[in-house]
Amino acid sequence: MSSASKVIYLNLPVVSVSASTAFYSAIGFTQNHTFSDATAACMTISPTINVMLLEHDKFQSFVPKSKTMAxxxxxxxxxxxxxxxxxxxxxxxxxxxxxxxxxxxxxxxxxxxxxxxxxxxxxxxxxxxxxxxxxxxxxxxxxxxxxxx
Structure with a gap:
């Protein structure tokens, strides 16, 4: 592996991207609009850690068909x-x-x-x-x- 910093994206299923974006903004995370749209929001915790808030259908599209969303x-x-x-x-x-x-x-x-x-x-x-x-x-x-x- 290279010595460059790795970036982590935690992907979380959410009922409402807009409500969750407001919540995470209120606790101090910053929205990265480049990686956000109506079905997903990228919230930055630090330069190397981000949380992807994904509406259920979008989250499920990344999960193997054999698995259900918890x-x-x-x-x-x-x-x-x-x-x-x-x-x-x-x-x-x-x-x-x-x-x-x-x-x-x-x-x-x-x-x-x-x-x-x-x-x-x-x-x-x-x-x-x-x-x-x-x-x-x-x-x-x-x-x-x-x-x-």
Whole structure:
């Protein structure tokens, strides 16, 4: 593989591209209009991470015919985790998600001192974990990767 940065596109089925675009804009993602239309919206999280919001029919057109699309409101196929630079940023994205119609803290928040996380569900039930980790944390009991037992 080349050393150039790879770009990730997470593809999520949504009931309404316009409603989901408004939700993700409210929590701080930016719409990339080049890759958006009436049935899909590209929302940028960072220079290398994007979320493609695809209306159900469009999403299904990318899935093998032998598979059905999961209903994120009743089942979980994956958890999406994003990191933030501070605890305050974790709390802010959760507050914005709640104000925009998402479900805050669908699982209990986790506070381990050196790591803090909360989660939300978007309008379609997709679960996002938002985490902050202390960059100065170095586990004292972690084995040295170079040592051999």
């Amino acid at each position: 209903d994120a409101k009743s089942s979980a196929q994956m958890l999406i985790c994003i990191s933030m630079d501070s605890r305050d940023e974790v709390d802010a994205i959760l507050e914005n998600a709640g104000k925009a119609g998402g479900k805050k803290d669908s699982s209990p928040p986790q506070d381990h001192g050196m790591m803090y996380s909360r989660n939300f569900e978007d309008l379609d039930g997709h679960v996002w974990e938002v985490v902050w980790m202390d960059p100065n944390f170095a586990p004292h009991d972690a084995p040295d990767a170079k040592s051999e037992d």
